[in-house]
Amino acid sequence: MTLDDLRVFVAVCRAGNLSAVARDLGCTQSAVSQHVKRLERETGISLLERQPRGAVPTEAGRILQEAASDSIAGLDLALRRLTNLVNGDVGSVRIATGATTVRHFMSEAIVAFRHRYPNVSLEFHTENSSRSCFDALTNSNLDLAWITIDSPVRGIEQRPVVDLPWALAVRADDPLAQRSRIEPADLLDTRLIRLPENSTSGMRLDDAFAKLGVRISSDTSVADWDAALLLAELGLGCAVVPALPGRLGSGEDRFHLRLVPIPALPPLSVGWAVRRWDALPPLARVFADTVGQRCAEGSTAQ
Known part of the structure; x- marks a missing residue:
């Protein structure tokens, strides 16, 4: 063998x-x-x-x-750490992300990290859901995965970074855009643009509405948050989306779009998943911490 x-x-x-x-x-x-x-x-x-x-x-x-998956992943991680020890600040950080993650959560951190470590390679592997990020992390030599915090997964440690409040994305000329807040019951007669059914965020939103006794109708679905915002901007409906760092309360005037808070919905927690934090290569840990710091600054600014 x-x-x-x-x-x-x-x-x-x-x-x-x-x-x-x-x-x-x-x-x-x-x-x-x-x-x-x-x-x-x-x-x-x-x-x-x-x-x-x-x-x-x-x-x-x-x-x-x-x-075998656990053992191979651990061995690959150890070999990566040995390489980094030999090469110093020359190496790579490999990250699994969703389709819109880099733009919304990592752009500033990537610039800061690159200035500090100009010779380190950043490799981003796009996955279509948190579950596929978990699978990629388990079955390959990736260091980190950015995910919606989920129920425990065998062999994976999850670490929340930021809680995202929910908001209604609605055109500025819609009557709902004039409100300071939205109650879930206000959406009973509103046809919403639906988040992906197989996504963790979509399932969390469905569960939250169900617990509040609110049944939502929808005739339009999208693949990611950005697509939901675009369709709402085009006037094809409203979308309940996580308010990304720095956006809630900004007015979104240049997009003719408003994000109106929905305080009754519990926030969506997002963050990092790794195989083992104590075995994470130093460069990957620095990158994870840099992203966390920038996300915290963006949340404080809201």
């Missing part, structure tokens, strides 16, 4: 397809299969169940996949 065997096996479990892994690795499907067969010979049990459209781990395979 070799480290390559385990890496290939974990990749197959994740992709669900031997040929896809072979393409990624630039080898033959037979070579990928040999790695898996070697593990099965040494463990004495079947690890993959072959299906017409791919392969899925057996119960034993899932046990090995979880253990």
Whole structure:
């Protein structure tokens, strides 16, 4: 059993397809299969169940996949830290983010970090949800993931950075734009632009409305917060969105858009996810702290 065997096996479990892994690795499907067969010979049990459209781990395979993923991630992290020790302030920080995260939460921090560490590479990997960020963090050598704080995830530590109040994004010429605050009941007759159903923020919003006994209707959905703001600006409806740092109360006049607070909705907590904070490479920790500091400054300014 070799480290390559385990890496290939974990990749197959994740992709669900031997040929896809072979393409990624630039080898033959037979070579990928040999790695898996070697593990099965040494463990004495079947690890993959072959299906017409791919392969899925057996119960034993899932046990090995979880253990191997944790071990490989820890080893990759250790090797990265050793590299940073050798090279000093030359290295890289790898971050998983959502589609709009960098613009709204990290732009100022990136500039500050780059001035301080001009030779450090920042690598951003875009994911479409917090759940996919968790998966990417678990199954690769990423350092950090920016996520909506969620229920505990095995092998992942979450650290809140900023709480985002909810607001109604509405055109300035809409009667609701003249209010100083919005109550959830005010939205009963309003057709809202819906956040993605599979997103943590969308599910949190649905749960909050349900607990308040408010049923919301919607005939338009979007892929992210920015798209919701754009459609609201175009007059295609109103959108309940997290008020990003520095935006709530700004009036958004140049966009003909107002963000009106909805205090009854509990804030949405966002922040960092890592495998282990105490094992985070120093450069990644500095970057995480820099983002946290800039977000705190933006929240104070609201």
